Amino acid sequence: SQNYYQKEIETMPREEMKKLQSIKGIGSWTANYIAMRTMAWPDAFLETDVGVRHALPGRSPKELRALSEQWRPWRSYATISLWNSLNSRRKLMTREEMVKICQNRDKSYTGKFFLA
Numbered sequence: 001s002q003n004y005y006q007k008e009i010e011t012m013p014r015e016e017m018k019k020l021q022s023i024k025g026i027g028s029w030t031a032n033y034i035a036m037r038t039m040a041w042p043d044a045f046l047e048t049d050v051g052v053r054h055a056l057p058g059r060s061p062k063e064l065r066a067l068s069e070q071w072r073p074w075r076s077y078a079t080i081s082l083w084n085s086l087n088s089r090r091k092l093m094t095r096e097e098m099v100k101i102c103q104n105r106d107k108s109y110t111g112k113f114f115l116a
Helices: 002-021 028-037 050-055 061-071 075-089 095-105
Strands: none
Touching (some): 002 028
């Protein structure tokens, strides 16, 4: 019975993604994202996603897909981890740095709209 359940988990999202991709304007990225988010499919991987490509720079989508094979059947979690890794890499700016950037764009800017 566990074998049947595992097969169903694999088959259902793939069938639904094929149906989705038959709709004009819906491609692989959208179908995989929907499978990951709404069908809770743990094995979706978005190799063309900008965030994934930024997290793993210098690789083509084909190379990213090959790399992701080692993460089966949990590639959705890997995708989310890659997105989260980008947030932790961002440099948080101080209020003063943000005001300086805005003042460089608009010399009359005083910074009064930023919270302390």
